[in-house]
Amino acid sequence: MNQPVFTKRNPPKLDSFNLLIIMGGPIGVYGYNENPWLKEEKAFIKQAIEAGKTILRIYLGTQLLADILGARFYKKSHMEMGWFPIKASGNKNKLEFLKGLAGRDHCFSLARRNF
Numbered sequence: 001m002n003q004p005v006f007t008k009r010n011p012p013k014l015d016s017f018n019l020l021i022i023m024g025g026p027i028g029v030y031g032y033n034e035n036p037w038l039k040e041e042k043a044f045i046k047q048a049i050e051a052g053k054t055i056l057r058i059y060l061g062t063q064l065l066a067d068i069l070g071a072r073f074y075k076k077s078h079m080e081m082g083w084f085p086i087k088a089s090g091n092k093n094k095l096e097f098l099k100g101l102a103g104r105d106h107c108f109s110l111a112r113r114n115f
Helices: 037-050 060-068
Strands: 021-022 054-057 074-087 104-114
Touching: 021 037, 021 060, 037 054, 037 060, 054 060
Parallel strands: 021 054
Antiparallel strands: 074 104
C-alpha cells in the first residue's frame, strides 16, 4: 500500500490558492481498494474545476482530471516512453512560470495507461 507523505485529511479551502498542481505517482486512477483517499481527492479536484481554478496536472494528475471529466482509462499493450512534442493550449500567459515556454516544445513521457 502507498503511504502518503502528508496525512492531513482536509484539503485546503478553495479560496486559499490560485493554482492547483496535481502530481504523478505509480498508482492507477481506479485503485480505490489500495488507495481509498482517491475518492476524496477526486471530489476536491472536481470542486476546484467548478470553482474555475487553474490546474497543472502531471501523469496521475492528468488521469485524475480526465476521469473526473468523463474519460475512461485502459492499460496499454506496451509502455510508451521517450521524448514527444507538446503544444501549449489555452491561455499559456495566464501563468507566469509558463511564459518562457515556446509555443511548441518536447517533453519526456513514460505511460502505461491511455484514455
